[in-house]
Amino acid sequence: MSDDLAWRPGLRHPGHDYKVFTTAFLDAANPRTGAVTRFSLIQCADWVNVIALTTRDEVVMLRQYRPGIDRVCIEIPGGMIDPGEDPVAAAVRELAEETGYGGGRAELIGRTAPNPALQNNALHTVLVTGVSLVAPARPDDGEVLAVYTAPLAEIHRQIRSGEIEHALVVVAFAHLALR
Amino acid sequence: MSDDLAWRPGLRHPGHDYKVFTTAFLDAANPRTGAVTRFSLIQCADWVNVIALTTRDEVVMLRQYRPGIDRVCIEIPGGMIDPGEDPVAAAVRELAEETGYGGGRAELIGRTAPNPALQNNALHTVLVTGVSLVAPARPDDGEVLAVYTAPLAEIHRQIRSGEIEHALVVVAFAHLALR
Numbered sequence: 240m241s242d243d244l245a246w247r248p249g250l251r252h253p254g255h256d257y258k259v260f261t262t263a264f265l266d267a268a269n270p271r272t273g274a275v276t277r278f279s280l281i282q283c284a285d286w287v288n289v290i291a292l293t294t295r296d297e298v299v300m301l302r303q304y305r306p307g308i309d310r311v312c313i314e315i316p317g318g319m320i321d322p323g324e325d326p327v328a329a330a331v332r333e334l335a336e337e338t339g340y341g342g343g344r345a346e347l348i349g350r351t352a353p354n355p356a357l358q359n360n361a362l363h364t365v366l367v368t369g370v371s372l373v374a375p376a377r378p379d380d381g382e383v384l385a386v387y388t389a390p391l392a393e394i395h396r397q398i399r400s401g402e403i404e405h406a407l408v409v410v411a412f413a414h415l416a417l418r
Numbered sequence: 419m420s421d422d423l424a425w426r427p428g429l430r431h432p433g434h435d436y437k438v439f440t441t442a443f444l445d446a447a448n449p450r451t452g453a454v455t456r457f458s459l460i461q462c463a464d465w466v467n468v469i470a471l472t473t474r475d476e477v478v479m480l481r482q483y484r485p486g487i488d489r490v491c492i493e494i495p496g497g498m499i500d501p502g503e504d505p506v507a508a509a510v511r512e513l514a515e516e517t518g519y520g521g522g523r524a525e526l527i528g529r530t531a532p533n534p535a536l537q538n539n540a541l542h543t544v545l546v547t548g549v550s551l552v553a554p555a556r557p558d559d560g561e562v563l564a565v566y567t568a569p570l571a572e573i574h575r576q577i578r579s580g581e582i583e584h585a586l587v588v589v590a591f592a593h594l595a596l597r
Binding site: 243244245246247248254255256257258259260262267269270271275276278279280281296297301302304305306307308309310311312348349352353354355356357358359362380381383384385387395398399404405406407410411412413414418 | 422423424425429432433436437438441444446448449450453455457458459460469481482483484485486487488490491499529530531532533534537538540541544551559560562563564573574577578580583584585586588591592593595596597
């Protein structure tokens with residue numbers, strides 16, 4: 240059923256290097272007409288985000304400035320997966336680095352494509368239950384974070400109200416809700 | 419509470435033009451250290467996506483090739499909002515163009531930032547209830563779409579299984595579920 244919808248990919252041309260992503264161009268042929276269109280693409284590492292539930296059943300949240308929208312966002316821990324790194328291991332690493340929380344039991348609860356029209360990468364969502372504060376957070380030099388915990392009902396309220404505006408944070412809580 | 423987290427934006431430098439997005443660079447100062455970092459940004463139009471429920475209470479879905487991941491995705495109607503266009507009007511327009519469905523009652527149910535670390539744009543999610551097939555679909559030359567309807571329970575199952583992998587489609591159904 241996919242066959243008549245899938246464009247036929249042809250030549251790929253390099254674009255520019257922006258460090259956290261690169262661009263490229265893909266020539267692909269329309270499956271109905273054969274006409275070739277050049278698509279602009281954004282290539283980035285796979286990402287992971289983490290819903291960590293504490294032993295008191297609160298979620299480990301953080302607030303962080305996001306330059307794309309020039310605002311501070313309410314988020315969950317997450318980041319880029321290192322080359323060859325397992326998504327669950329990356330989740331546990333990011334949780335520890337950004338928040339100092341650890342322990343508990345981790346499992347993958349979702350895998351999505353953040354923006355498949357343009358981007359090639361995957362977002363893995365990991366649930367870690369039973370975490371506690373085990374060490375000081377050690378964020379990167381470029382990360383300025385405020386870590387706190389909140390009950391799930393408050394997070395659902397903030398998704399409804401739009402206070403939580405980061406789409407990929409909403410995706411994580413959708414996977415949790417639909418489990 | 420935001421003030422100590424918000425970086426101080428400085429000079430903005432142009433990047434490249436990819437037609438569906440442009441890139442730019444923003445120099446911003448760390449609020450704790452004052453050190454200036456250059457952030458790479460992706461600038462695009464605001465987007466809209468649409469959950470349209472038919473008079474039989476099924477959702478208007480479509481399947482479409484996405485070059486970023488070189489796969490056919492299960493999606494809902496949507497697209498770019500024209501300059502100055504109201505998000506609800508854009509939703510009704512995209513629904514008609516891509517699927518031929520119309521009528522019913524439309525309301526905004528969510529507003530998110532698809533990727534606030536890099537992108538400046540917003541995604542508006544619109545719910546339209548009571549739609550029916552009122553005209554032939556008239557997709558753009560570059561759109562090859564298969565339109566169908568499905569019950570909400572089937573869509574939730576496909577989000578859980580990962581068959582629905584487009585993150586921004588998951589966001590739309592999260593807003594519907596949390597309403």
